[in-house]
Amino acid sequence: MSQCQNPHTLERNALGRLVFIDVTGMRHASVYPIRAFPITSPSTGLSIMDQSGKELWWFDGVAAIPEGELDLINEELAAREFMTVIEKITKVSTFATPSIWDIETDRGPTRIRLKGEEDIRRISGNTLLIADSNGLQFLIKDFTQLDKISKKLLDRFR
Numbered sequence: 001m002s003q004c005q006n007p008h009t010l011e012r013n014a015l016g017r018l019v020f021i022d023v024t025g026m027r028h029a030s031v032y033p034i035r036a037f038p039i040t041s042p043s044t045g046l047s048i049m050d051q052s053g054k055e056l057w058w059f060d061g062v063a064a065i066p067e068g069e070l071d072l073i074n075e076e077l078a079a080r081e082f083m084t085v086i087e088k089i090t091k092v093s094t095f096a097t098p099s100i101w102d103i104e105t106d107r108g109p110t111r112i113r114l115k116g117e118e119d120i121r122r123i124s125g126n127t128l129l130i131a132d133s134n135g136l137q138f139l140i141k142d143f144t145q146l147d148k149i150s151k152k153l154l155d156r157f158r
Contacts, residue, residue: 008057010048010069018076020048020056028056033073038081039139040124046073084110086130086140089150097157098133105138112138117157128154 009021013029020028028050036045046065048057059065065073085106093100097116102109112132114120119131128140140146143154 010072012072018072020050022056031056032080033076035077039083039127039129083137083139086138088147089153092153095156103138112136114157120157
């Protein structure tokens with residue numbers, strides 16, 4: 001559904017929800033943006049979806065999005081996308097699983113429970129995604145950039 005022009009409009013309604021007005025002038029209320037590759041390539045590929053999950057519009061990348069619409073999309077994505085980033089692993093209860101990890105994140109210190117090594121997944125390159133026992137996802141953007149202690153603790157589980 002890629003278009004070379006911009007014959008649509010994206011705006012907020014009185015309730016603060018995004019509204020997509022298509023080529024025919026039809027208004028689609030409560031639309032939302034979805035990134036094609038939110039972790040590995042967040043600026044490449046973005047869809048505007050309706051409430052039923054149907055794609056209304058496709059942008060090849062953020063450079064293809066008009067500035068005013070990009071602001072609206074970024075606001076919406078910030079409210080929808082919630083990925084806590086692990087900055088440091090300070091302690092693990094045991095090197096067997098399950099184990100309790102004390103970590104420092106971009107949102108402050110917390111404790112997670114790792115059920116098994118399979119809950120640590122490499123997304124791409126040096127990026128890891130860790131799922132705790134409650135199903136929450138934590139991101140390590142680049143494990144090579146962690147401090148020495150964090151790397152040592154993480155290596156015991158990978």
